[in-house]
Amino acid sequence: MAYLLAAIAAFVNALTSVLQRIGVESAPESATLRLSLMAHAIKRGIWLIGFALMLVEFGLQATALRFGELSVVQPVLTTELLFLLLILGVWFRYRLGWQEWFGAVVIVAGLGGFFLVAAPRGGNAIPSDHQWLLASVLLIAVIAGFIAAALRGPRWWRAAAFGAATAITAAYSASLTKAITTYTTQGWGHVLTHFQPYMLAITGLGTVFLIQNALHAGPITASRTTMVTINPLVSIVLGLTLFADRLRSGPFWISLEIVALGVLVAGVVILARSPLVAGTREEGDPGE
Numbered sequence: 603m604a605y606l607l608a609a610i611a612a613f614v615n616a617l618t619s620v621l622q623r624i625g626v627e628s629a630p631e632s633a634t635l636r637l638s639l640m641a642h643a644i645k646r647g648i649w650l651i652g653f654a655l656m657l658v659e660f661g662l663q664a665t666a667l668r669f670g671e672l673s674v675v676q677p678v679l680t681t682e683l684l685f686l687l688l689i690l691g692v693w694f695r696y697r698l699g700w701q702e703w704f705g706a707v708v709i710v711a712g713l714g715g716f717f718l719v720a721a722p723r724g725g726n727a728i729p730s731d732h733q734w735l736l737a738s739v740l741l742i743a744v745i746a747g748f749i750a751a752a753l754r755g756p757r758w759w760r761a762a763a764f765g766a767a768t769a770i771t772a773a774y775s776a777s778l779t780k781a782i783t784t785y786t787t788q789g790w791g792h793v794l795t796h797f798q799p800y801m802l803a804i805t806g807l808g809t810v811f812l813i814q815n816a817l818h819a820g821p822i823t824a825s826r827t828t829m830v831t832i833n834p835l836v837s838i839v840l841g842l843t844l845f846a847d848r849l850r851s852g853p854f855w856i857s858l859e860i861v862a863l864g865v866l867v868a869g870v871v872i873l874a875r876s877p878l879v880a881g882t883r884e885e886g887d888p889g890e
Contacts, residue, residue, distance in 0.1 A: 604675055610662050612679045619817075752767065
């Protein structure tokens with residue numbers, strides 16, 4: 603159930619990315635990190651459709667996290683790029699080349715290999731307040747660092763830095779969502795006595811805002827690469843440290859897990875740098 607829901611969420615997220623990219627690409631460069639960027643986006647009907655789909659994606663992801671581990675659901679979301687290929691091929695009628703097919707195969711091999719060798723399980727622990735405090739301070743500091751880094755440098759660097767900040771914020775939001783879905787078993791009144799739903803409201807809005815800045819700041823190749831690679835890696839760490847997700851241990855299995863994740867990241871980079879995925883093809887491309 604968790605795998606299926608996460609895969610559907612990845613498809614919806616791919617469609618959301620296309621629509622929101624179209625919605626913000628015409629905003630002036632001076633709108634970066636300003637509310638005027640959101641004002642520009644809201645005026646575009648296609649962006650609003652993308653935002654509605656983003657809410658659908660959140661519901662699917664939250665349900666997947668209710669049934670599955672954080673270290674399972676978030677890596678499955680990397681299949682967003684595979685669904686993006688499907689959308690571009692069917693909707694925009696692009697022809698897939700060797701780079702797209704090769705990148706897709708590498709992603710599937712890395713993701714499948716990770717689940718095969720890691721055999722994730724557990725993930726039902728409830729983190730202590732001390733664990734949440736430590737994780738929150740660390741993650742917020744890293745997010746702030748990437749945002750600061752995104753204010754200077756060439757456009758590709760700014761897009762990549764905003765993408766990294768978005769990825770970590772989304773991973774933090776996923777961990778908050780995972781905790782909330784656990785608390786709901788004891789009733790919503792119990793949920794509201796914890797800080798997670800209130801923090802999720804902040805990180806959720808922050809994720810939306812940062813995504814628009816990442817898409818607007820520079821090449822979608824740079825922002826998408828960091829968003830799709832950093833999110834699952836941070837999520838796996840949070841799953842292991844906060845929710846007691848368990849992977850196979852021992853030097854042999856850990857080595858294979860690292861190799862599988864490396865293959866997954868390599869596939870994401872190959873696919874994200876494809877002119878088709880990046881939106882740099884000349885024939886009526888939807889991106890940059």
